[in-house]
Amino acid sequence: MMDTPARVMMYSQDSYGLGHLRRLTNLANELVRRRADLSVLLAVDSPVAPFFELGDRIDFVKLPTIVKKEAGVFQPARLLSSYSTVRTMRARLLCESVRGFRPHVLLVDHMPGGANGELNETLELVQHEGLPTRIVLGLRDIIDDAGVVRALWQREGVYETIERYYDWVMIYGSADVFATAEAYAMPPTILERVQYCGYVCNMGPVKATDRVRAKMGLGGEPLVVVMAGGGHDGYRLMQTFLDARSLVGDRAGFATLMVTGPFMDDDDRKSLRDQARQLGVEVHSSLGDSLSHIHAADVVVSMAGYNTVCEVLRFRKRAVVVPRSGPSAEQTTRTRLLAERGLLQMLHPRELTPRKLADAIARELAGTRRHVPENTPGLDGVAAATETIVSFLDRTAPARPVVGREVLRRESASLVPQRT
Numbered sequence: 001m002m003d004t005p006a007r008v009m010m011y012s013q014d015s016y017g018l019g020h021l022r023r024l025t026n027l028a029n030e031l032v033r034r035r036a037d038l039s040v041l042l043a044v045d046s047p048v049a050p051f052f053e054l055g056d057r058i059d060f061v062k063l064p065t066i067v068k069k070e071a072g073v074f075q076p077a078r079l080l081s082s083y084s085t086v087r088t089m090r091a092r093l094l095c096e097s098v099r100g101f102r103p104h105v106l107l108v109d110h111m112p113g114g115a116n117g118e119l120n121e122t123l124e125l126v127q128h129e130g131l132p133t134r135i136v137l138g139l140r141d142i143i144d145d146a147g148v149v150r151a152l153w154q155r156e157g158v159y160e161t162i163e164r165y166y167d168w169v170m171i172y173g174s175a176d177v178f179a180t181a182e183a184y185a186m187p188p189t190i191l192e193r194v195q196y197c198g199y200v201c202n203m204g205p206v207k208a209t210d211r212v213r214a215k216m217g218l219g220g221e222p223l224v225v226v227m228a229g230g231g232h233d234g235y236r237l238m239q240t241f242l243d244a245r246s247l248v249g250d251r252a253g254f255a256t257l258m259v260t261g262p263f264m265d266d267d268d269r270k271s272l273r274d275q276a277r278q279l280g281v282e283v284h285s286s287l288g289d290s291l292s293h294i295h296a297a298d299v300v301v302s303m304a305g306y307n308t309v310c311e312v313l314r315f316r317k318r319a320v321v322v323p324r325s326g327p328s329a330e331q332t333t334r335t336r337l338l339a340e341r342g343l344l345q346m347l348h349p350r351e352l353t354p355r356k357l358a359d360a361i362a363r364e365l366a367g368t369r370r371h372v373p374e375n376t377p378g379l380d381g382v383a384a385a386t387e388t389i390v391s392f393l394d395r396t397a398p399a400r401p402v403v404g405r406e407v408l409r410r411e412s413a414s415l416v417p418q419r420t
Helices: 019-034 083-101 120-128 146-155 158-165 209-215 235-251 266-279 290-296 306-314 330-340 354-366 381-393 405-415
Strands: 006-012 038-044 058-062 066-070 073-076 105-109 134-140 168-172 194-196 223-227 255-259 282-284 299-303 318-322
Touching (some): 006 083, 006 381, 019 038, 019 058, 019 105, 019 134, 019 306, 038 083, 066 083, 073 083, 083 120, 105 381, 134 381, 146 158, 209 290, 223 290, 235 255, 235 354, 255 266, 255 290, 266 282, 290 306, 299 306, 299 354, 306 318, 318 330
Parallel strands (some): 006 038, 006 105, 038 058, 105 134, 168 194, 255 282, 299 318
């Protein structure tokens, strides 16, 4: 164990989603549970960061929120300032936070250089000021279409950034589902630092199903839980579900709990509540214990966010999953791969109609679709990732060689396949 308290800092750009922030808080909570001498500082820009349940010895720095418009293009979410001004603010906050906190491990989520390279100055700071910091990259299993990611990474110098600054790369997924490193053409010098951790799933305790159902006033009828993640783009799924519920009317034979997510537009949420009230459907913006309600569900209807899908897999639930249509191919790709394994039923957004959704739910309730729970990939990503981070805490940060940028750029470019 270290002579001084261990310090871990985590960076994530999540804007109006919940996925990255939920994944980091799962890791942070497990780290402080395992090590009494450890504290974690999160640097995040999600507007809901203050409301997440954080364990002792975890704090956060709130960056001004930006939103992604398309690959590599961002704009301020709330401030009436230019993007360049907000980017400068964020970059300086990150630099000063690392300089002051002096983390032993810096875990960077998803974007090796940060949004539009805002983290690059911080990475240089660690290298040139001799901070005792190991730098670790955490990547979701699927980022986007492989060709899109390769082109973006090459254009923005991501391969060079990983090669130059990062000591380790943790992939939150399984190579037998999606071979992330190979798909995104990581060169051999990076591949030797890559670890597939398995999926990072909230493995927290859950209430007994009968307790959850009793609190909802349910008898023996099946329960369908409908979830839209953060909810920013969940209105269409929720509206289609209510229309599907209306189609079957009193013959539905199941109870429903809808969770819109905190980012759904207020007018859209009100419209859903008004329609749901007539159908006897319970609607919540969020739940304090969503995990227990997924556990209690007979069928889950949801969008295809990473964390929600992992929780569905954890409890081996029958599910109808509707991936987001864009701006990336992430959700569609992951949902298709899991559907091919017989782990869930995918309904493509272009096929999302009340009748097709009603039929898909009926198949899950009746158990007529072949469900293959033994094909579930490893969900022990929290344990594997935290074990890796802990193992770095007791090592001295390596003196990574400073290689000339032009030399590195040429070497990196020679290893990256060109798009044809």
